[in-house]
Amino acid sequence: MSGKVITVTSGKGGVGKTTATANLGAALADFGAKVACIDGDIGLRNLDVVMGLENRIVYDLVDVVEGRCRLRQAMIRDKRLPELYLIPAAQTRDKSAVSPSDMVRLCDELRPECDWILIDSPAGIERGFRNAIAPADIVVVVTNPEVSAVRDADRIIGLVEAEEKGPARLVINRIKPEMMRRGDMLAVDDILELLAVQLVGMVPDDESVLTSTNRGTPVVLDGKSKAGTAFRNIARRLKGEEVPFMNLEEDGGFLSRLTRFIRPGGS
Amino acid sequence: MSAKVQIKGIRDGLLVSLGNGSWGELRPLLLEHLDQQASFLQGARLALDVGSLALKAADMGQLTKEISDRGLTLWAVVSESPATERSAQSFGLATRLAKPTMERSAGGEAAASGEENAVLVRRTLRSGASLAHFGHVVVIGDINPGAEIVAGGDVVVWGCLRGMVHAGAQGNEQAVVCALDLSPTQLRIAGAIALTPKRRGKPQPEMARLVNSQIVAETWDLKRERV
Numbered sequence: 001m002s003g004k005v006i007t008v009t010s011g012k013g014g015v016g017k018t019t020a021t022a023n024l025g026a027a028l029a030d031f032g033a034k035v036a037c038i039d040g041d042i043g044l045r046n047l048d049v050v051m052g053l054e055n056r057i058v059y060d061l062v063d064v065v066e067g068r069c070r071l072r073q074a075m076i077r078d079k080r081l082p083e084l085y086l087i088p089a090a091q092t093r094d095k096s097a098v099s100p101s102d103m104v105r106l107c108d109e110l111r112p113e114c115d116w117i118l119i120d121s122p123a124g125i126e127r128g129f130r131n132a133i134a135p136a137d138i139v140v141v142v143t144n145p146e147v148s149a150v151r152d153a154d155r156i157i158g159l160v161e162a163e164e165k166g167p168a169r170l171v172i173n174r175i176k177p178e179m180m181r182r183g184d185m186l187a188v189d190d191i192l193e194l195l196a197v198q199l200v201g202m203v204p205d206d207e208s209v210l211t212s213t214n215r216g217t218p219v220v221l222d223g224k225s226k227a228g229t230a231f232r233n234i235a236r237r238l239k240g241e242e243v244p245f246m247n248l249e250e251d252g253g254f255l256s257r258l259t260r261f262i263r264p265g266g267s
Numbered sequence: 268m269s270a271k272v273q274i275k276g277i278r279d280g281l282l283v284s285l286g287n288g289s290w291g292e293l294r295p296l297l298l299e300h301l302d303q304q305a306s307f308l309q310g311a312r313l314a315l316d317v318g319s320l321a322l323k324a325a326d327m328g329q330l331t332k333e334i335s336d337r338g339l340t341l342w343a344v345v346s347e348s349p350a351t352e353r354s355a356q357s358f359g360l361a362t363r364l365a366k367p368t369m370e371r372s373a374g375g376e377a378a379a380s381g382e383e384n385a386v387l388v389r390r391t392l393r394s395g396a397s398l399a400h401f402g403h404v405v406v407i408g409d410i411n412p413g414a415e416i417v418a419g420g421d422v423v424v425w426g427c428l429r430g431m432v433h434a435g436a437q438g439n440e441q442a443v444v445c446a447l448d449l450s451p452t453q454l455r456i457a458g459a460i461a462l463t464p465k466r467r468g469k470p471q472p473e474m475a476r477l478v479n480s481q482i483v484a485e486t487w488d489l490k491r492e493r494v
Binding site (some may be wrong): 151155 | 389394409
C-alpha cells in the first residue's frame with residue numbers, strides 16, 4: 001500500500017484549511033481508509049483542537065523530526081474513528097524547526113502504512129507553506145467567495161504550478177447561496193473563470209461547522225449537516241469517484257419556489 | 268554608450284555584457300545604465316560579463332556594494348581573465364552561467380537588446396508573477412490581478428488582461444497594449460498611467476495607445492480597421 005499525500009492550503013488565513021483537513025480526514029477514515037493528518041502549522045497549531053485531540057498530545061512533529069521519538073509514538077488515534085491518526089505540530093517552536101526535506105522523509109515513512117496522508121498547511125507563502133507542499137501528490141486549495149481570498153488562491157496556484165505539483169484542485173468554502181443568488185457574493189463561475197482549475201467541492205456556510213469545530217467533532221459525522229455532506233462528497237471525489245455537485249439552494253418549500261417562479265430573472 | 272553596456276534577459280535573470288575599455292571607463296557607464304533603467308531592472312538578478320577585463324578584489328567588492336545599493340543582486344561574474352574569476356569567487360559569486368542558459372542567450376544574440384525582440388508566453392500569469400522584457404511581449408493566456416508585465420515595446424494579450432501592464436517602459440510613446448478583454452488594474456504606456464473605467468456590456472477586444480500623452484483605448488472594430 002502506498003498512500004497519497006494531500007496538502008490543504010490557501011494563502012489567506014481563516015478560509016477553513018484546518019476545518020477542511022479535519023473533515024476530509026474524518027470522511028476518508030469513515031469510508032474505511034487509514035488516514036494520517038499532519039498539522040503543518042508549527043507554533044500556531046489548532047488541527048488538534050478541531051479534531052478534539054488536544055489533551056492527548058505527548059510527542060509532536062518536531063520531536064519526530066529531531067529524533068526524540070519514533071513516528072508511531074507521535075501518531076494520536078482518533079476517539080471515534082480507529083483508522084484516523086493525527087500528528088500534531090509543536091506549539092513552542094516555529095516553522096524553521098522543520099525543513100521541506102524533513103517533511104518528504106516523514107511522508108515517505110508514512111506512505112507504506114497509510115492510504116491517505118493529509119497535511120494542513122499554514123497561511124502564507126513562506127517556510128511553512130514550502131514544508132507543507134514539498135511531499136504533496138495532490139494540492140487542494142481552499143478559498144472563500146471573497147475577492148481577497150480568491151486573489152491569494154491565484155497566487156498559491158501559481159506557486160504550486162512552479163513547484164510542479166500538478167494542477168491544484170479547488171474547494172470553495174463558506175458559500176451563502178442566498179447572497180450569491182442576489183449577486184452580492186462572488187459567483188462560483190467568476191471564481192472558476194479567474195482561477196481556471198478543477199473544482200472539487202463547494203461547501204455552504206453552515207452554523208453546524210462552527211459548533212462541531214468548537215466541540216472537536218468533525219461535521220462530516222453529523223448526517224444532517226449540509227456542510228458535512230459537502231465535505232463527504234469532496235472526499236469521494238478525491239478518491240476518484242464521480243459525484244455530482246449538490247444543489248446548495250436551501251429548499252425553503254413551496255412558497256420560496258413559487259416566489260422564484262413569479263420573479264423570473266431573479267436567479 | 269549602449270554598445271559598451273548591453274543587457275539581455277537570460278533564464279537566471281539578466282546578463283549585462285560590457286564592451287571593450289578599461290574598468291575606470293566602463294564602471295561609471297555601467298552604473299549610469301543601471302540608474303537609467305532603474306524602474307525596469309527593479310530587484311533583478313544580474314550576471315555580469317566583463318570579457319577579458321581583469322578586476323581586482325577591491326573593484327569587485329565596491330561593485331557588489333554599488334549594485335546592491337540599487338536594490339539589485341549580482342550573482343555571477345563571467346570573465347576570460349583568471350584573476351577576475353578568482354576575485355569574483357572570493358566574494359562568493361558564480362563565475363559560470365548554467366549551460367542551458369548560454370545556449371538560450373546564444374539564440375537571441377542577433378537582436379540582443381533591440382526592441383524588435385519579442386517573447387511569447389504561452390501560459391496564464393497568475394498573481395505574483397512578473398515579466399520584464401526589453402522588447403515586445405505576447406501572451407497567450409490571461410494576466411490575472413496581481414501579475415505584472417513590463418515591456419520596452421508592445422504588449423499583446425490573447426486572453427483576459429486584469430493585472431498591471433507597462434508598455435514602452437523605456438519611454439517609447441508609440442507602444443500599444445491590446446487584449447481580448449482589456450480590463451487591467453492599471454495600464455501604463457511610457458510615462459502615462461490609466462485605470463480601467465467601469466465596463467458596460469460584454470468584453471470586446473481593445474487596443475490602448477497614447478494620443479496627446481493620454482491613454483486611449485478603442486475597441487477593435489474589424490470592419491473599420493480594414494477600410
